[in-house]
Amino acid sequence: MQQTSEQLRTSGKRIGFVPTMGALHDGHLSLLHTACQHSDVTVMSIFVNPAQFAPHEDFNTYPRMFEKDAAVAREQGCDILFYPKEDVLYPQGYKTFVTVEDLSSAFEGAVRPSHFRGVTTIVCKFFNIVAPHIAVFGQKDVQQVIIIRKMVHDLHFPVRIVVAPTVREHDGLAMSSRNVYLTEKERNDAPLMYQGLLKAQKEYEAGQRSTQKLIQSIETFYAQSDILEPEYISVVDSKSFETVKTITATALIVVVCRTKESRTRLLDNVVVGGAL
Ligand code: AMP
Helix, strand or coil, X not given: CHHHHHHHHHCCCCEEEXXXXXXXXXXXXXXXXXXXXXXXXXXXXXXXXXXXXXXXXXXXXXXXXXXXXXXXXXXXXCCEEECCCHHHHCCCXXXXXXXXXXXXXXXXXXXXXXXXXXXXXXXXXXXXXXXXCEEEEEHHHHHHHHHHHHHHHHXXXXXXXXXXXXXXXXXXXXXXXXXXXXXXXXXXXXXXXXXXXXXXXXXXXXXXXXXXXXXXXXXXXXXXXXXXXXXXXXXXXXXXXXXXXXXXXXXXXXXXEEECCCCCEEEEEEEEXXXX
């Protein structure tokens, strides 16, 4: 992959990169389409990264369907599919990790302490291997986007980070490879997550700037479901990811709910007062 990228760069090609863990859905494909628009050659990686899973998490059961993914990726404009082996990326004796401090220990990082360390490490490795000019990430995992932007800035990676909007099912549920874990009852209630966010977004547009009020409104809305358990509902600054009391700049309303039956964690967010 490194040799291929070097040849592409030498011949003046712009490389666009989309990292994924596979089990591709339309969200991943929209990132691929965005990468195609910004580059001459698109590289998609499929790698279920062990470093971003805690021992009790779903690394072993995470859906893997390489043949199907490969066919879809090719059909949708992926030029190079990078599918590395685990023992090549993390051979025995592997010791080096990259951490973006503070940002990685709040919100998702508070619930999953080593998660972002695993994400920034693998993205850093991929940037060194694929040497992309641009890399596309999804807004659905917005804390990840903010952390990667910070890493790119702090470590001077010559890579432009492009954020693609969240792709949703027809009823508003954000697409996720983990949605397959949902029971029927959970799947029925899951769209409430986005509806609650849209309600708060409308209240913001009507002039509400108090984050306490917006959060209360979402909490009340979610209380209609006996199967969605909010883990956190917060309003954060879109750059620092720090909580804000009154919205005065572009902010993100971020929610995570855990479902009662399958214990799946569902993430979603909307932007208010600007763009990401
Ligand atoms: P994953 O395979 O879950 O690690 O995700 C790979 C990339 O796809 C990440 O940048 C995610 O943010 C992005 N992604 C996942 N789901 C969606 C979605 N519904 N809409 C847009 N991007 C997504």
